[in-house]
Amino acid sequence: MIPTALIAEDEPLLAAALQAELALAWPALQVGAVVGDGASAVREAVQRRPDVLFLDIRMPGLSGLEAAAELADAWPQGPGAPPFPATVFVTAYDQYALQAFEAQAVDYLLKPVMPERLARTVLRLQQVLAQRSPARASEPLEHALTQLRALLAPAAPAQPREPLRVIQASVGNTLRLVPVDEVLVFEAADKYVRVLTASEELLIRTPLKDLLPQLDDTVFWQIHRGSVVRASAIHTVTRNEAGQLHLSLRGRPEVQAVSRLYAHHFKAM
Template structure:
């Protein structure tokens, strides 16, 4: 690492997006040295402590530790830039000057503006706003956009999906795990499998350890509430999180098997759904 060059960290759970942003930054800011790439918020904090970059580009919504939570731990020690796919309403809180944000897909002109602001801040550091309060405000905006309905919902029964606005996909599922009631983030789910009158939720915790739970909601009802860009049906009884897929191997008779990042089991892809994976 060259001490005379500004340094940066990029954190995003999508490998292609990490590489894409790194490529765009190399073009927009050739002097910037990207010293670390992180796959999630927890890894972002670890690599920040290791490399102490000047700038952190953090995806807002990552499994386990989110970009906002990672930013809380990094605090004032770096310039923070959030990268988000959320719409304009959800990022109102960013527009205070102390923090910056980029919308996905990142546009060259918008990135150039961000780079110019970062260069100015690094040349002449100025007093920064209360980062903790600002991050709380950002988290509040995102929470309202993603999971809060317009009016307070009636509390759902045990083992049923947490309430979500009709216009937004499901983000959390309430499920019984042992003697406790667990609120499972949808992004942490690896797959869902129909189990007679129940649905098995296969997910992983912050450490990547696999876990399972049963809910009383039929698979077809859950599928209707999930983000169609993130979850796909691979079999009449199986729905998989596309972000959880390591790779897909094709089999005989126009079938395939899905291999997961966090679990050893392989999921079937029937002939009816093979077209979803022809490009993988």
């Protein structure tokens, strides 16, 4: 089998340079597509099912990490499903990112990509692909999900602080104070976050990624990249024929989709 790869890099010159270096370091590798944004990376990867992914961390729209999470959610599962691609993140020097990658044993390349470093990465990728078997095709996806959950987890604040108790939301010219104890759902919506209680919906400007570290994670569970729900309000969780989970909450009519990345909350299913 000829190994295949997909490159996601928004700078054409860097993408071409990586492809040229790969041709030297791994002549057998066939680069099936080169895309310039995270959404295209997800779409092309689902269609082409490459063995290897090279994802730039900073891309328009979805970042490399977010694209990997979206792809993990969209990746086929069940009998006959292909193994999840071995993934390498490509990044400019970022001490925090590199420490996070190393802590989770995630392979990465620094820009500009150096031939010696790429050669080591290629060797690791070849070893990973050689060890895969159809009987254990689901293991790469489970491993990737564990790594991605850790990498996407909100950073802990420098100083420990009390969980958020009250939400301040503007309604016209009025400032509303909503006790967090009344909130059932926080949901990202463009530049805002929707705050849903049993009786109303409000909008706040605090990004969800900034809100997450202020929430008690034993009370609120993240179920999707853009959704957090009150665990005690979960009424039912159902699995459809495709294996996707959806839940309903006491006091809300909406059905909430559960990303595969956060399905570990419901392992009993």
